[in-house]
Amino acid sequence: xxxxLRVHVDPDKCQGHxxxxxxxxxxxxxxxxxxxxxxxxxxxxxxxxxxAWLAKSNCPEIAIDVIEE
Amino acid sequence: xxxxxxxxxHPPVTDWVHDFDHTDPQWTEDPFPIWEELRAASPVxxxxxxxxxxxxxxxxxxxEIANDTEHFSSRRIIVRDVRPEVARNAAPPITSxxxxxxxxxxxxxxxxxxxxxxxxxxxxxAICNELIDGFIADGKVDAxxxxxxxxxxxxxxHMLGIPxxxxxxxxxxxxMILELGIKDESKLLQAVQEMSAYFRTHxxxxxxxxxxxxxxxxxxxxxxxxxxxxxxxVLGSLRLLLIAGIDTTWSAIGSSLWHLAKTPGxxxxxxxxxxxxxxxxxxxxxAYSPVTMAREVVKETTISGCPVKAGxxxxxxxxxxxxDPEMFSDADKVVIDRRENRHAAFGLGIHRCVxxxxxxxxxxxxxxxxxxxxxxxxxxxxxxxxxxxxTVRGPRQLPFLLGKAM
Numbered sequence: 001x002x003x004x005l006r007v008h009v010d011p012d013k014c015q016g017h018x019x020x021x022x023x024x025x026x027x028x029x030x031x032x033x034x035x036x037x038x039x040x041x042x043x044x045x046x047x048x049x050x051x052a053w054l055a056k057s058n059c060p061e062i063a064i065d066v067i068e069e
Numbered sequence: 070x071x072x073x074x075x076x077x078x079h080p081p082v083t084d085w086v087h088d089f090d091h092t093d094p095q096w097t098e099d100p101f102p103i104w105e106e107l108r109a110a111s112p113v114x115x116x117x118x119x120x121x122x123x124x125x126x127x128x129x130x131x132x133e134i135a136n137d138t139e140h141f142s143s144r145r146i147i148v149r150d151v152r153p154e155v156a157r158n159a160a161p162p163i164t165s166x167x168x169x170x171x172x173x174x175x176x177x178x179x180x181x182x183x184x185x186x187x188x189x190x191x192x193x194x195a196i197c198n199e200l201i202d203g204f205i206a207d208g209k210v211d212a213x214x215x216x217x218x219x220x221x222x223x224x225x226x227h228m229l230g231i232p233x234x235x236x237x238x239x240x241x242x243x244x245m246i247l248e249l250g251i252k253d254e255s256k257l258l259q260a261v262q263e264m265s266a267y268f269r270t271h272x273x274x275x276x277x278x279x280x281x282x283x284x285x286x287x288x289x290x291x292x293x294x295x296x297x298x299x300x301x302x303v304l305g306s307l308r309l310l311l312i313a314g315i316d317t318t319w320s321a322i323g324s325s326l327w328h329l330a331k332t333p334g335x336x337x338x339x340x341x342x343x344x345x346x347x348x349x350x351x352x353x354x355x356a357y358s359p360v361t362m363a364r365e366v367v368k369e370t371t372i373s374g375c376p377v378k379a380g381x382x383x384x385x386x387x388x389x390x391x392x393d394p395e396m397f398s399d400a401d402k403v404v405i406d407r408r409e410n411r412h413a414a415f416g417l418g419i420h421r422c423v424x425x426x427x428x429x430x431x432x433x434x435x436x437x438x439x440x441x442x443x444x445x446x447x448x449x450x451x452x453x454x455x456x457x458x459x460t461v462r463g464p465r466q467l468p469f470l471l472g473k474a475m
Contacts, residue, residue: 015421018183033178057409060417
């Protein structure tokens with residue numbers, strides 16, 4: 001088991017489908033155009049790991065990385 | 070919607086792999102086995118119809134094309150029998166290629182964010198309930214014609230600041246552009262001219278009396294140099310919002326209700342677990358994706374190993390991609406609690422549907438309100454379900470019996 005997870009949105013790939021924000025509102029934020037970026041430093045608080053993976057596996061643009069640190 | 074001119078005749082298809090036709094009645098009625106046959110044959114198939122047209126059949130091939138703006142242009146977005154000259158500012162940003170695309174798209178994105186849609190939700194709930202009030206006592210209803218059809222048109226009319234009572238006018242234009250226009254150029258031109266004249270009147274009105282709707286928003290928009298948009302750009306974007314905002318979501322809501330009418334287990338589960346509705350909406354979007362866009366090949370290239378030649382159109386079938394078993398397990402089944410669902414119903418790449426957040430909100434509210442007030446319903450065996458043709462797929466006649474079966 002990884003020590004902790006961090007999410008990252010590739011801004012060049014994100015097209016603003018906003019699936020990550022709907023599935024894991026604690027981990028992602030949207031800008032004024034509706035494009036996503038990770039909240040804060042992207043570190044996933046304990047208990048939200050499942051939401052991080054869910055966001056990754058539902059992004060149509062494959063723009064989300066979940067990094068195990 | 071009646072139409073005096075019969076559409077151009079297309080010979081019936083006998084060889085789907087080499088001569089497909091998405092306007093063929095067999096495809097319109099039940100495209101799913103046809104897509105399977107095409108996919109088994111090749112990741113990209115070709116027809117001589119429509120002056121030459123490819124269709125990617127796999128998710129991967131659709132993704133490759135959607136992300137390749139060098140070889141594929143969006144200047145034509147509907148596969149039709151003719152290829153007239155491309156009009157400038159036809160419907161930006163959907164008809165725009167880079168570099169014009171990005172600023173045109175960024176202009177339209179802020180009014181359609183999830184937060185903006187939350188503010189619209191109470192209005193949508195009121196519209197849905199008003200529609201249900203109109204037929205709930207009758208014991209039967211055409212759910213496409215009297216419910217699904219009017220939800221998105223009234224939503225976009227509300228956002229644009231044009232009368233919701235003009236809905237039938239808008240619906241007729243959309244029918245002329247997206248269905249009749251495939252085979253009859255005059256219908257498309259007539260609808261575009263009528264829409265432009267309609268919006269010009271509203272633009273004029275707002276010059277003396279500014280409002281806070283999307284028409285005023287576009288009129289007040291400035292480009293990077295601080296200049297207002299050309300009138301043709303404002304009109305093109307208004308036409309796009311109206312065209313894209315109507316029968317797409319109407320179709321998605323209709324297909325969802327059609328599925329729930331014939332799948333009591335799914336219906337009962339959503340009534341018992343309304344929290345599952347957003348997840349189910351994604352699966353219904355995957356399984357019954359309404360929108361097939363087009364591209365034009367402008368430079369020869371290869372897609373999934375298949376050569377494609379310039380001068381052909383591409384039927385960019387997001388619905389077929391969403392049924393690709395390489396991408397989705399049990400792709401042919403509707404699994405309303407599917408957790409991993411990277412579906413492409415709203416497109417992929419830079420042309421991702423501007424209104425996707427609106428469509429999702431409308432679908433959720435439409436299903437929530439329907440299931441809350443009409444938990445029991447089924448297809449009326451005395452009626453006929455009829456599907457639209459061409460660019461947007463959804464039920465246009467959806468006869469239901471309401472209440473528990475006797």
